Amino acid sequence: MSHETISQSISIVHPISLSHGKNAEVWDTTGKRYIDFVGGIGVLNLGHCHPGVVEAIRDQATKLTHYAFNAAPHAPYIELMERLSAFIPVTYPVSGMLTNSGAEAAENALKIVRGATGRTAVIAFDGAFHGRTLATLNLNGKVAPYKQKIGVLPGPVYHLPYPSADNGVTCAEALKAMDRLFSVEIDVEDVACFIIEPVQGEGGFLALDIEFAKALRRLCDEKNILLIADEIQSGFGRTGQRFAFSRLGIEPDLILLGKSIAGGVPLGAVVGRKALLDNLPKGGLGGTYSGNPIACAAALATLDAMTDEHLKTWGSQQEEAIVSRYQAWRTQGLSPYLGRLTGVGAMRGIELANADGTPAAKQLTQLLSLARDAGLLLMPSGKSRHIIRLLAPLTIEPAVLEEGLDILETCLKQLS
Template identity: 60%
Template structure:
């Protein structure tokens, strides 16, 4: 399918046009049915058209479609801010600002960290992804395709290896790299923030080593550095808990969220300790569309539905199906490698074989999966990790059918 008036700089994974969706199922303009394992790249944890969200959005449209909160506050923004204070599992009172996207939340986090610390340098991690806007780009731990041809980017930003049980980078290697950075390149008292994903998204669904997370928290406390957790993709239930940092046993100073926050409507947020969030002068934060009333109504419905009991049930059920399917795939297909991630945020690594590289195997699988009626999404530095992002609310029979279609697609990759 050709898109003649769309910039060719947009990378299209699947050349089709979707027409309608229902929970974990999609239909294209030709009426063909798919099981959706893309989930809006992590936006649709509650699926396409969750009834509670649809009802809340329709009711809000009849009352008020927009008000720029900076000029004329509205109740929806205030209700989301209050709800987040109870929804985010931290021990301190939460201060927040709403944004339109995760990248916008990232940009504002950098502003807040600089203002609060009086410093500029940021430490980020290899293979991390934090957005496509100019300052966020430099945080990304991957050059292609995000940084090519752009020249100098806002900084200074320093990268260190990302330690995870899901990779070949251990805690010792990452901590040595951090020590070297402070000894050779950058005094700790010049660092404004350390930003990290508790579970990397674009990086291949890899869980941050918990011991390193504890070390980062102590390091930031010692040197007055802001610890920023980016949960734009891993948040709102993806890992079986409201936010993935609960798996690590530490709290951030600032937290980025977005994607599934409003179940498909554009809404994201930067939240954290008031000492950081209040550091900029009045008027230093804001945005015309930020905290749109309709998106806020969706977010309130999302938080109502995402009880701890629901998240645990959905996450455990989906995780069990994925783990069982992966075990079967690995026995049958030589290119199928390790299972990464935690809860329902899972990736499957594709290995090099005599016939093709892991990258080539996964590229072929995307097309084969589409033909088999399951929509898939790649990740990883080499684009050799399949990320599974089916809605948490997917019916077990639909999830099982999607995995069966994935298995049929894998059969076409046999040499």
């Protein structure tokens, strides 16, 4: 598909043109229906055009479509920050700011960390993805295509192996690499923060090792290093609970939010310990569109729908359907390319691998096309683009979920 007026540096996964959607289904401009296992790349946990979100957008659009909060505060921003502070499952007082995106939240978190610690060094992890802006590019644990042809990036940034049962990297191996980093590359006393995804998104839906998470929290406490949890993709119910860091038994100092925060309307946030968020001079944080009233209204409606009971039910139902189907495929020997099931809760990835364990990237590309032709949209992930990430809306109807898994099953059989 060629769009001459659109930059050709934008990569398109599915060469179709969408017209409209409802919950977990979308239609293209030819009228063809697809089951959506992409969800706008994790943005639509409540599905397309959730009635509560649509109603909130319509109502707010008749009252106030925009005001820059740093020029004059408006009620939706204030109410949303109060609701968000109560929604974040930590024991300390929460403060924060709204942004336009997850990447912007990460950028502002780096500013907050520098202001609070007086240090600049950041430690991120292999396979990480934190955005496409200049500073977040350096945080990403993958060169191609994000860092290619860009040149020197803001830093200093160092990377460690990401320990997870899903990629075979152990806690001990990651801690050993950390010891080497602090003995060879940088003094631990110069480190401002660690930034980590409790479940990696772009990296292939890899769940962080719990033992490592606790060791990391202890180190940060001992050395006065701040810990940032990137919950942009794993948050707002994707794993069956409000945020994925809760399963780790730790509390981060700052939390990055985005994607499913507002039912598809652009919005992000950085939240955390109040003393950290208050440490920069007046005017050090802000933005013209950050916390737009319509986006705030959509986010408030999203929070209304995301009760703990709903999240638990939605997450467990989707997890059970995916895991049981995957286990059946393994038992049947459905495909020689069917690899591991990664992730936790409803945040699941299916690896495609060759007999020798190497990534089967060619077969994943084939699968994307086969599934699309059959009416199912899938999204790749992983360093080698060999892991399917399943991001169906949490609100997907059980029958539609099963229909989508049926299509996936049929297409997996056809891989060659």
